[in-house]
Amino acid sequence: MPNQNLQDSLLNNSFDIVIIGGGMVGASLAAGFAQQNKSVLVIERARPDNDWLSQPPLRVSAVNRYSETWLQSVGCWNDIDKADKCQFNRLATWEKGTDKVEFSAEELQESHLGHLIRNEALQLACYSALEKNDSDKVSFMYGGQIDQVQNNTNNVIITGRTKDDKAFTVNTLLLVGADGANSKVRQLAKIGVTGWDYQQACFSITIKTNFATQDITWQEFQPSGPKAFLPLNDGFASLIWYDSKSTISALKGLSDQALKQAIIETFPELPGDFDIIQHASFPLTRRQANQYNNGRIVLVGDAAHTINPLAGQGVNLGYKDNATLLSLMQDSDLKDFDRLVKSLKRYTIKRKADSLLMSGVMDGFYHLFSNDKAPLKKARGVMLSLANHFSFAKKSVIKKALGF
Ligand SMILES: Cc1cc2nc3c(=O)[nH]c(=O)nc-3n(C[C@H](O)[C@H](O)[C@H](O)COP(=O)(O)OP(=O)(O)OC[C@H]3O[C@@H](n4cnc5c(N)ncnc54)[C@H](O)[C@@H]3O)c2cc1C
Known part of the structure; x- marks a missing residue:
């Protein structure tokens, strides 16, 4: 000891x-x-x-494959309870109204892309x-x-x-x-x-869903800021809502019912129903x-x-x-x-x-995605479509991001 x-x-x-x-x-x-x-x-x-682990998760990190291997090497990986780490095998990103760019462990010939883990468990x-x-x-x-x-x-x-x-x-x-x-x-x-503070802030919302744990994490870029879905075990998931500081501040004041309605109206459709469990906001710096x-x-x-x-x-x-x-x-x-x-x-x-x-x-x-200016809209459309069509570039970028 x-x-x-x-x-x-x-x-x-x-x-x-x-x-x-x-x-x-x-x-x-x-x-x-x-x-x-x-x-x-x-x-x-x-x-x-x-006792932290008996509470629903709130702060969650996407841990990439490099980190997984390193944590194993110092003996800090195996003690993370299976229930607290949710493996993801697919990752999708897209701009609202355009085609999805999806990456899968299978196409990269890997067992998985990474894990979503609550910070306390790590x-x-x-x-x-x-x-x-x-x-x-x-x-x-x-x-x-x-x-x-x-x-x-x-x-x-x-x-x-x-x-x-x-x-x-x-x-x-x-x-x-x-x-x-x-x-x-x-x-x-x-x-x-x-450094500086960004114009946007981030709202993290833990939900309990009635659908099976997903093996995909995704992020939709919207002019007001990205909206992301991070799956967790036991039917939990984390929704990350990036937006202006004033919008995040308004969201914080909503009842659970009103917040759920705002999510339904703003996020891409989820695979089933959900309840709001808790939420917190974070400045972006x-x-x-x-x-x-x-x-x-x-x-x-x-x-x-x-x-x-x-x-x-x-x-x-x-x-x-x-x-x-x-x-x-x-x-x-x-x-x-x-x-x-x-x-x-x-x-x-x-x-x-x-x-x-x-x-x-x-x-x-x-800067590229958080606005509605026409030239930038065109540039990102081209970028995402290239990423979808050139599988070599697509694989290289995702491998770097996921720490292979
Ligand atoms: C909304 C949000 C989402 C994020 N998502 C991800 C993600 O998906 N993947 C990812 O890789 N990263 C993510 N991050 C970033 C990640 O959370 C941080 O990079 C990470 O927490 C940094 O860990 P740290 O140990 O360096 O610092 P911290 O987590 O801040 O830990 C610092 C520790 O030091 C202690 N401490 C502080 N001051 C003192 C003092 N004076 N004396 C003694 N102890 C002290 C604190 O109690 C704490 O335990 C996210 C961040 C935010 C805000």
């Missing part, structure tokens, strides 16, 4: 790695470092709770893997807060307060910020961000940390980058960050400052290029 919240024994302790944020990205990174026999402390705001599977495997290599501190970091050449000194308001100080050779979009680590490391490292501090996941979720790539980018960082740290002597910084710079260059490319592609889709 890993050390669970041993707060007193952590005061004035040293670890090879300290990870702030044990979300889907940070917790799986801890599993990877534990495999490398490094001592790790994860400081996480809230302890994940198994995070809990990482904790379960950590508990099973690397014994005393990983420690946790829950509910504490960090106040300051000293980014020295021989270590990073982190000071903060535990949940019980005791002051603590820990030393580490590498501090990882995996603490999400509003990263405190990024701020304490004095790493700036560039694009952020890029100006660097992903500074001295002995490095950022992963949303702490480094947030992108428009319209093609469900955010957490998948985070897993690529993890895989790159782990491979660069595999044989690295963390004590050697110059070599460590060289490796972290390589990490930044590699990962920033990839995430900027993905953000750019998402923005291209966002």
Whole structure:
């Protein structure tokens, strides 16, 4: 069993790695470092709770094949309960009023295209893997807060307060910020961000359906924003409604009955009846940390980058960050400052290029599809029709997006 919240024994302790944020990205990174026999402390705001899974799903991620393989390699895949991961074999996208472009696992000669997984299940599977495997290599501190970091050449000194308001100080050779979009680590490391908020917002609605679980996920582009369907097990599904902030705000105020009617009028026809279970709205932001490292501090996941979720790539980018960082740290002597910084710079260059490319592609889709201007309408019509007719291009694009 890993050390669970041993707060007193952590005061004035040293670890090879300290990870702030044990979300889907940070917790799986801890599993990877534990495999490398490094001592790790994860400081996480809230302890994940198994009871979360008895609630209906709300936040769901499309996890691509690359991420699946990587999560398997660090032991965080098998503990995701079958009921919490819904395999999809087909993916369709189209502009309202035009032909569908559909991709299938069969035509790509693959067993499946990916899985839709509720975020809590993914995070809990990482904790379960950590508990099973690397014994005393990983420690946790829950509910504490960090106040300051000293980014020295021989270590990073982190000071903060535990949940019980005791002051603590820990030393580490590498501090990882995996603490999400509003990263405190990024701020304490004095790493700036560039980015903007999109005009659109996103409304995620969990429905319980009376039809069998679908093996297809789809997205219809409309001038007001995409409308997407993500199947989940047990008759649940997630509908994602992108629209102007004012429309999303109005939708939030509707009764379940009125919201259901709005869905029927706005979404493509669903295969059967459904009930509204719950919903939440999310702002859409694009952020890029100006660097992903500074001295002995490095950022992963949303702490480094947030992108428009319209093609469900955010957490998948985070897993690529993890895989790159782990491979660069595999044989690295963390004590050697110059070599460590060289490796972290390589990490930044590699990962920033990839995430900027993905953000750019998402923005291209966002601007191309979220309007009704005639020339753009023509351009996207041509693009989708080409995608439908040139199977080689179609296969290449989808393989890249799905992480094969
Ligand atoms: C509507 C929507 C739909 C999305 N759909 C997809 C999708 O289909 N596929 C996909 O790949 N991505 C998707 N994403 C993106 C994905 O959710 C994020 O990329 C992912 O959650 C990032 O994981 P993370 O672990 O880096 O950050 P987070 O999930 O934000 O986790 C950060 C963790 O750090 C902890 N924390 C924060 N601050 C502190 C602190 N100071 N001290 C200690 N702990 C702290 C938090 O409690 C949390 O556990 C979507 C995003 C949105 C908004």
